[in-house]
Amino acid sequence: MAEMTMIQAITDAMRTELKNDEDVLLFGEDVGHYGGVFRATEGLQKEFGEARVFDTPLAESGIGGLAIGLGVTGFRPIMEIQFIGFIFEVMDGLAGQMSRMHYRTGGYYDSPITVRAPFGGGVKTPELHPDSLEGLMAQMPGMRVVIPSTPYDAKGLLISSIRSDDPVFYLEHMKLYRSLKGEVSEEAYTIDLDKADIKREGKDITFIAYGAMVHSALKAAEQLSEENIEAEVIDLRTVSPVDLDTIIESVKKTNRAVVIQEAQRQAGVAAGISAEISERAILHLEAPVARVTAPDTVYPFASDEDIWLPDHNDIIEKAKATIDF
Amino acid sequence: MLQILDENGKVINEDKKPDLSDEQLQDIMYRMVYTRILDQRAVSLGRQGRLGFYAPVAGQEASMIGSHYAVDKEDWIAPGYRDIPQLIWHGYPLWQSYLFSKGHYKGGQMPEGVNALVPQIIIGAQIVQTAGVALGLKKKGKSQVVITYTGDGGASQGDFYEGMNFAGAFHVPAIFVVQNNQYAISVPAEEQTAADTIAQKAVAAGIEGIQVDGMDALAVYAATQKARQNAVDGNGPTLIETLCYRYGPHSLSGDDPTRYRTSEEDDEWEKRDPLVRFRKYLEDKGLWSEEKENEIVEQAKADVKAAMKEVEETPRQKVSELIEIMGNELPYNLREQLEEYRAKESSK
Numbered sequence: 001m002a003e004m005t006m007i008q009a010i011t012d013a014m015r016t017e018l019k020n021d022e023d024v025l026l027f028g029e030d031v032g033h034y035g036g037v038f039r040a041t042e043g044l045q046k047e048f049g050e051a052r053v054f055d056t057p058l059a060e061s062g063i064g065g066l067a068i069g070l071g072v073t074g075f076r077p078i079m080e081i082q083f084i085g086f087i088f089e090v091m092d093g094l095a096g097q098m099s100r101m102h103y104r105t106g107g108y109y110d111s112p113i114t115v116r117a118p119f120g121g122g123v124k125t126p127e128l129h130p131d132s133l134e135g136l137m138a139q140m141p142g143m144r145v146v147i148p149s150t151p152y153d154a155k156g157l158l159i160s161s162i163r164s165d166d167p168v169f170y171l172e173h174m175k176l177y178r179s180l181k182g183e184v185s186e187e188a189y190t191i192d193l194d195k196a197d198i199k200r201e202g203k204d205i206t207f208i209a210y211g212a213m214v215h216s217a218l219k220a221a222e223q224l225s226e227e228n229i230e231a232e233v234i235d236l237r238t239v240s241p242v243d244l245d246t247i248i249e250s251v252k253k254t255n256r257a258v259v260i261q262e263a264q265r266q267a268g269v270a271a272g273i274s275a276e277i278s279e280r281a282i283l284h285l286e287a288p289v290a291r292v293t294a295p296d297t298v299y300p301f302a303s304d305e306d307i308w309l310p311d312h313n314d315i316i317e318k319a320k321a322t323i324d325f
Numbered sequence: 326m327l328q329i330l331d332e333n334g335k336v337i338n339e340d341k342k343p344d345l346s347d348e349q350l351q352d353i354m355y356r357m358v359y360t361r362i363l364d365q366r367a368v369s370l371g372r373q374g375r376l377g378f379y380a381p382v383a384g385q386e387a388s389m390i391g392s393h394y395a396v397d398k399e400d401w402i403a404p405g406y407r408d409i410p411q412l413i414w415h416g417y418p419l420w421q422s423y424l425f426s427k428g429h430y431k432g433g434q435m436p437e438g439v440n441a442l443v444p445q446i447i448i449g450a451q452i453v454q455t456a457g458v459a460l461g462l463k464k465k466g467k468s469q470v471v472i473t474y475t476g477d478g479g480a481s482q483g484d485f486y487e488g489m490n491f492a493g494a495f496h497v498p499a500i501f502v503v504q505n506n507q508y509a510i511s512v513p514a515e516e517q518t519a520a521d522t523i524a525q526k527a528v529a530a531g532i533e534g535i536q537v538d539g540m541d542a543l544a545v546y547a548a549t550q551k552a553r554q555n556a557v558d559g560n561g562p563t564l565i566e567t568l569c570y571r572y573g574p575h576s577l578s579g580d581d582p583t584r585y586r587t588s589e590e591d592d593e594w595e596k597r598d599p600l601v602r603f604r605k606y607l608e609d610k611g612l613w614s615e616e617k618e619n620e621i622v623e624q625a626k627a628d629v630k631a632a633m634k635e636v637e638e639t640p641r642q643k644v645s646e647l648i649e650i651m652g653n654e655l656p657y658n659l660r661e662q663l664e665e666y667r668a669k670e671s672s673k
Binding site for chain 1: 401430453455457458471483647653657
């Protein structure tokens, strides 16, 4: 085991798979010599050569098309989109092409592609860099959407994503890249996709979160514990499809749920989960399912993001209201 | 513009004439006639409601067959939705092309060994994918190339530029064919771009570009054959613009070409018909006869009939099957929905 930041764990996962399978290729803008704008790919070109780890021209749709073409000729591409806000340029590649490749060819071709992109607020990036677009991505049948919250999960989930024969959209929260460290095995290990993880056990209320909000939920749970309210914190890890078994089982135990996301309230992951809980466990609920989200605006400029983004205080407030319902 | 045969089937560019045997020349004509019949039958089947989506190809035979004849069986092809004939000659069974037309998933299952992507519906998406396929072939050390097709409208898409630029930057074995059939549904080519030719757009990507007479099978063959040789020799991609014309509507889904072009224009282009021109050329060489042509017509008609029979005997697809082919591993939601639809289907 070694202490790693999330970005080190991500680099380590890619190194592991580049070593493990010579068909794994890694490419995108600035990922080669420079090592990525966040240094996620640092040293990998030097270690594996320019044929395996390479820069592309600056064009996201081109990068997506490249991944699809390499996928059908037997490679296992990891493509990096520099910031989530640039994903709109390659939406056809994602939604129109790779996510439906298996379907439209009746299983003849696959898209064994991992799309990596940094996202998430709280680090004062320009507009169209931090947006939480996972709800949009979750609308694509055929595409998994994975969001890790710890260095350990980040490595195991990324290795699973790279090994998956189906495409995976792997989102890396920018604030988590270097803000926490954790024990990560230096061995190759995998974490099952589509499986949520209970990051804290509790009996009074269920918090369902992912990405950076897992840590806000854990902080809220600790403070609530001082008032004898024990919250269970579920980290979704895969937001499309969500692990409803784990959620429903927890809600049946705690009878209360708060779904937490950094993204805007309208549509999205939290809305879907709230609906599923209502459909599957309404008679177990003591209070309506609550949501903690950002407001329905575009992501604001950096000066406003501290207020715009939900935090642990919002979660505590919503939890208390749910318990007092 | 590269042209080898004039409208009377006379060679006007002797030194550019490709080196093809008599059998090969006959084979090109055979394929063009066969394709014309396939098109006529498909239009008729479409009007009877027995096909799904279909984009007519008459007028583009020289462009399609001439270019495809220059690539190898092992090469890859990334077609647009109109490029069914090239796929057929690449080994995609006719009956499966009809299933594709009807939206049946079995239409997308390429037979083993046919290196082809499924016809692309999104204009230009195949162009960026072609850069990827070509890079894959280069990385695997193959001597294969990939040929992709789009139309004049496709040349306006961002993906067209991104794909050519990527292919140029990575120096990969790709051939981009723009079949400039004069209209993107109703918008004429001259409203599509202020550039004099689409071929010149290759300059911006740093690759070879050539404009050819797309109604002249020999010219299209010669240009593509050279492009393939360049690709195999490691000299990078080529953009080929074939100037041609589609006689029919954009598709059978309601397009009415009389709303945007005149019968005079149609007549003008029909004078340059690729089949007439090539037939004259072969007849002058004593390589073609009416009898030979009639045999092909009959064979194509019989093949269409047999393919339609196979299609009509193919069981309808089930929603449960569609759920099953969403991916390799079915996630929670799909497993649940699979059960639901299986139950629904068994109760019907």
